[in-house]
Amino acid sequence: MAQAQIGLIGLGTMGAALALNIAEKGFPIAVWNRTTEVTHRFAETAGELAPRVIATDTLEALVQAITPPRAIILMVPAGEAVDAQLDALAPLLGPDDLVIDAGNADFHDTNRRDEAGLPFRFLGMGVSGGEEGARHGPAIMGGGEAADWDRVAPVMTAIAARADDGTPCAARMGDAGAGHFVKMVHNGIEYADMQMIAEVYGLMRDGMGLEAQAISDIFARWNEGTLSSYLIEISAKVTAARDPHTGAAMPDVILDRAGQKGTGRWTAIEAQHLSAPIPVIEAAVMARNVSARLDERQAGQARFGAAPGPLSLEADALEQALIAGKILCYAQGFTMIAGASERFGWTLDLPQIARVWRAGCIIRSTMLNDMADALADDPARNLIMAPFFADLIERAIPALRQVVSQGIAAGHALPALASGLMWFDMMRTARGTANMIQAQRDFFGAHGFQRLDGIDDSHGPWGRQA
Structure with a gap:
C-alpha cells in the first residue's frame, strides 16, 4: 500500500540529512540505497522520525511505496551515476511521475x-548548505518546468532555510539546468569568498604576527558588522579551536593543501564561454590548484626563500578590504548569471537568487539583503553601481588598495584580493589600453578596428607600406 508522499534514493551524508529533514517537516518519505544495510541502518537510527520513514529493499518497492503521481529525489554522485539511476527508474515510472536530481550536477548534463525525452517528468535542483543545511534547512534552487516545481514546492519550501523575514530560501530559478547553473555560480562565489578570507588570515598570521586566538577575536568582531556571514562566523570558530592531540591552534596543524570537487572550476570554465569576467573566482580556483602543488612550492621556497615579510596594517583596513573584495566578487557572479539568463533564455530573477542565498547556504550573508534590494531596484545595473554598494566601495577601496599594495610589496600572495582590485580599476577606466591590442591584431591579422573620430577607415597604415 502506498504511504509515502515522496521518495529519496541515495543515503549518503547529504541524502540521509535531507530525508530526515523531510520527515521532520511532516512528510512521510520512502528511502532506498544501493546497499540494503545502509537503508535499514538509516531507518533504525531515525529515532522519533522512524514512523515517517519507509525503508525499501528494491527500486520496485520504493516506487510502490509512494503515492502517485510520484516524486523521487536523487541524491547520488553527479555524472554517470545519475544517468544509470534514471535508466533504472525508466521502466518503473509513469509519464506523470517526477524525478528530481538534487546532486551537484553539471548544468549541461541537466540540460541534456x-x-x-525521458519517460517521466524531470527537475534539476541545486541544494546548498552542506550536511547541516540539508538536515535543518538548505537553500534550494530549482530548475525545470513551473508545473513540476509547483508540485513539490510545498515540500521544498517546508524543508528550506528561512531568511530573517521568514521567507523560505527555495525557489524555481528557470527551465532545465537553471537551478544547477545558479548553484554552480554559488559555489564559485563560495570558492572566492573562502580564498579572500584565507588571504586576510595569512596577512594577519604571517604579516602582522598575530596568534590564532587574536585572529579569531578579529573575525568574531567582524561578524557583528557588515561582514556578518556564515563563512566569517566559522572562520572565528576555526581559528579559536585547539587540536585535541597537541593543544596547538587547530589551523596550525592543518596541511595547506585545499581540496575541491570541481564546481568552482566549472564556474571559471563556463565564464569563458559566456565572456563573463569573474577574475576573483578564477583566482580562487587557481589558488586551490597551486595549493595542491606542495612539493613544487617547497622547492620554490628552498630556491627563492620564504616570501612573506612583516606588514604594518590595522585590522580595520583588512576589514574594509574584505568588504570591498566581497562586493566585487558578488557583482561579478551576478553579472555572469545575467549573461547566462540571456544566453540560455532562462529569465533568471537576480533579486530572487540573492534572496534564496540569504540563509541556509554556505555564502549566506547579511549583505545579501541589500544586494537583493539593489538588484530589485535595477537588475540590469552592475551591482557596484547601485548607490548603496557604490558608497560602500568608495569608502573601502582605499583600504583594499593599501592592503594589496603593501601585501604584494612584502611578498604575500593575494591572488583573489588583487584580482578584484584590478577588475575594479578596469571598470572605472573609460579609456583603457585595448586600443593597442586592436592595433596589434590589425597589424598581424588585418582584423580591423573602430575609430574614435568616426572616419570610415578600419585598418592602419602598416598594411599599405611597401
Whole structure:
C-alpha cells in the first residue's frame, strides 16, 4: 500500500540529512540505497522520525511505496551515476511521475537530460548548505518546468532555510539546468569568498604576527558588522579551536593543501564561454590548484626563500578590504548569471537568487539583503553601481588598495584580493589600453578596428607600406 508522499534514493551524508529533514517537516518519505544495510541502518537510527520513514529493499518497492503521481529525489554522485539511476527508474515510472536530481550536477548534463525525452517528468535542483543545511534547512534552487516545481514546492519550501523575514530560501530559478547553473555560480562565489578570507588570515598570521586566538577575536568582531556571514562566523570558530592531540591552534596543524570537487572550476570554465569576467573566482580556483602543488612550492621556497615579510596594517583596513573584495566578487557572479539568463533564455530573477542565498547556504550573508534590494531596484545595473554598494566601495577601496599594495610589496600572495582590485580599476577606466591590442591584431591579422573620430577607415597604415 502506498504511504509515502515522496521518495529519496541515495543515503549518503547529504541524502540521509535531507530525508530526515523531510520527515521532520511532516512528510512521510520512502528511502532506498544501493546497499540494503545502509537503508535499514538509516531507518533504525531515525529515532522519533522512524514512523515517517519507509525503508525499501528494491527500486520496485520504493516506487510502490509512494503515492502517485510520484516524486523521487536523487541524491547520488553527479555524472554517470545519475544517468544509470534514471535508466533504472525508466521502466518503473509513469509519464506523470517526477524525478528530481538534487546532486551537484553539471548544468549541461541537466540540460541534456531535460532534452532527452525521458519517460517521466524531470527537475534539476541545486541544494546548498552542506550536511547541516540539508538536515535543518538548505537553500534550494530549482530548475525545470513551473508545473513540476509547483508540485513539490510545498515540500521544498517546508524543508528550506528561512531568511530573517521568514521567507523560505527555495525557489524555481528557470527551465532545465537553471537551478544547477545558479548553484554552480554559488559555489564559485563560495570558492572566492573562502580564498579572500584565507588571504586576510595569512596577512594577519604571517604579516602582522598575530596568534590564532587574536585572529579569531578579529573575525568574531567582524561578524557583528557588515561582514556578518556564515563563512566569517566559522572562520572565528576555526581559528579559536585547539587540536585535541597537541593543544596547538587547530589551523596550525592543518596541511595547506585545499581540496575541491570541481564546481568552482566549472564556474571559471563556463565564464569563458559566456565572456563573463569573474577574475576573483578564477583566482580562487587557481589558488586551490597551486595549493595542491606542495612539493613544487617547497622547492620554490628552498630556491627563492620564504616570501612573506612583516606588514604594518590595522585590522580595520583588512576589514574594509574584505568588504570591498566581497562586493566585487558578488557583482561579478551576478553579472555572469545575467549573461547566462540571456544566453540560455532562462529569465533568471537576480533579486530572487540573492534572496534564496540569504540563509541556509554556505555564502549566506547579511549583505545579501541589500544586494537583493539593489538588484530589485535595477537588475540590469552592475551591482557596484547601485548607490548603496557604490558608497560602500568608495569608502573601502582605499583600504583594499593599501592592503594589496603593501601585501604584494612584502611578498604575500593575494591572488583573489588583487584580482578584484584590478577588475575594479578596469571598470572605472573609460579609456583603457585595448586600443593597442586592436592595433596589434590589425597589424598581424588585418582584423580591423573602430575609430574614435568616426572616419570610415578600419585598418592602419602598416598594411599599405611597401
